[in-house]
Amino acid sequence: MRMSQAPLLRAVGITKTYGAIVANAEVTLDLRAGEIHAVLGENGAGKSTLMKVLYGLELPDSGRLELRDSPLVLHSPQDAIKAGIGMVHQHFMLVPTLTVLENLILGSEIGGKRLFDAGKAVDQVGALAKKYGMDIDLDRPVGQLSVGEQQRVEILKALVRGASVLILDEPTAVLTPQEITKLLAVLRDLARQGLGILLVTHKLAEVMDVADRASVMRAGHLVGTWNIAETTADALISHMIGRTRKVQLAREVVPSNPIVLDLMDVEVTADRGRSALRGVRLTVRAGEIVGIAGVEGNGQREIAEVITGLLPAAAGDVVLSGETIKYEPTVEILRRGVGHIPEDRHRDGLVLDFTIAENAVLVSHRDAPFRRYGLLARGAIASFAQKLIHDFAITCNGAETVIRNLSGGNQQKLILGRELARKPKLLIAMQPTRGLDIGAIDYVHGRLMDLRNKGVAILLVSTELDEIMSLSDRIAVLRDGRVVGTLDRAEATPERIGRLMLGEERSAA
């Protein structure tokens, strides 16, 4: 590993405040050429703000940047790109209908400054791709590429623009285990060639696997920077959350219980006649967590929607405790004891401009005691919200706080609390910890396990394999709208699940 000690990019004493909130306080961080430098921290720790400063999206209130020991002032991402700083966003910035080549040269001056010479562009891009060991068909439309391939196009895009510093924002969040391995190999290779790589992530395993150094941020401060070789994952976690993590998921033995949810050969046709679910067969018993693993977009959302009556089943049957709910409207299904933690709390679960109290009764406002003669029973709603705030330790300034102003973790706690208060016999938990910090994740996991032990049937859908593996009693792998395999807890390994996700293994469903 060629690693010069002179810093490539330095941020010195960066302070950035948004009103009363101090997002970055005197943050000093340096990135060396040839290293992978992980930036760790819980949500709201200030990682994003720091990256925005480094990419010219935010001007710091004070502090300075240095590139190879000379001062650097960034007013915009264009400045950053000119200085050789590239960024791979979590949500890709690609034009799906254009080819890889076209995406790569958009906004760059490859293939001529004024007139475009396609042959020259192909040569230049091809040479770069080869240099960094990324083989990609330049003529394919980006929309046809897998997520992992699209991400490599994003990386290549930064390299085409001459990046010597690469910032990656949660790059593995959308990848399968196999794709993650591949990405990390690419990053290693880039570092070996002398690039400085800043890797923003919350996945410690990857950091331990690939990074040379790790900086930990907490509450806007940089807690410290450690050489990976000289630290441990546990130590880094303690730095992140400021205390030692205690994990205890008490999985009690629950005797064989009745089937609560039974999906019988369910078919769902989604938009434009595309078949979204094909003959899905799945049961969830009381006191059991069934995890659904799979790359996002393989039918997870449709499963939740067909159970809750948001999507009609084209064929098959959806049975709740022995009764078909296939033709029932959503309101009736929810009333019969189905709790639903939706996939995207901002899109599906909350009305962001409503108060905590108003959001607390989003589902149950039409039932006693929250309804009186067609009016909202404000007193009952307020005290219910107060109870949720207390029971679920929601940090806020009272029940009249607009929910937009809460952190993701507190928003999720409200949804969890609201659904649990309805005493469901089946809980559909979609991505229940997405975007939450470690403390909140542990909390949500604890509550879910608790529910399971009390005999609630839980359908857990998550793209985080760790989450599925640690919570589920059984794991069903979904690919292309089919359950391609169901594994018992004992036989499930990340490798087996990964192979099923990719379609490399078939097992009896």
Place this chain on the structure above:
Amino acid sequence: MSIDIANPARSPLAALRPLATSRVGIVILAFTVVGLFLMPFGINPLTVYGAMIFGSLGSLNAISETLIYAAPILLTSLSAILCFRAGIWNIGADGQLYLGAIATVWLGFNGLGLPALFVIPAMAIAAFLAGALWGMVPGFLKIRFGANEVIVTIMMNFLAVILATYLISGPWASGINPVTKPIVPQAYLPILIAGTRLHANLIVAVVAALFVYWLLNYSIFGYQVRAIGQNLRAARVAGMPVEKISLLSFILAGGVAGLAGLGEVAGIHHNLPDQLSPGFGYTGIAVALLADLNPLGAIVSALFLSALNVGANAMQRAIGVPVALVWVIQGFILLSLLASGAGKRR
């Protein structure tokens, strides 16, 4: 964790931002900009605005005219608010007003021979129902066929005017002017201040504003309207009957706008004239947006825009600057409001 590309804080216009986003700021800006355009023509904007203020507030008569004009635009703004808050773009208040007027004048002839005491209540109910029915059509088409409510409501505005023109020139023609036969005197709305034209529909409008405010904020229905307006998908996931609520808000909106037609016919004209509405429905949208879709705020903004319109007429008589000036100001305000994100909460 995603990076926000838009960073308005660095725009050179950043200093103007607070001015451009507050309602009062936008109104001041509109008057200033329009005033600047007047100056090259040798017109002193202060004289113009002075004449407008005098014309709208300078005498008992001026004030009463301002109040008269405020009633229909308050009612049509409530029609807009009820739908906009549900995330539905109802541009059809003008048409709904016409239907209310048609129903009013039909009952106002009192061909049914109702006792005097019942004529006005019957007209009010009929005006509400007719407007509601007219509002239900685009609501139904939207829910059943996914028809765009903006297009349907605008088209139905034309239909309503054509229907009125047909009745005026055909079955209900008075034979002299382009107006229908007059309604019976028992159907006249009471006058609030003797010696002026100020009629009781102002009270109807204010009560309707209070009612809509109460409905939106205290009833289950209003809660559902606000929920689907601000996050349709979350409302659906929570099991709300989204279609039913949308349709009902369209019906109520139509009914409220229909009451504006009641006032124009039974309070002022005492018949149904051609060109009944000088765009009350569209002004109502401006009123609604200026009030940030708050029914109580709409009372204030209705009075303001009413003063603007009434004052402009007086100003034209006094100085000769065309009334169209006020449409420019109103348009400027409306565009600025839309640009600054008013009505975006859906």
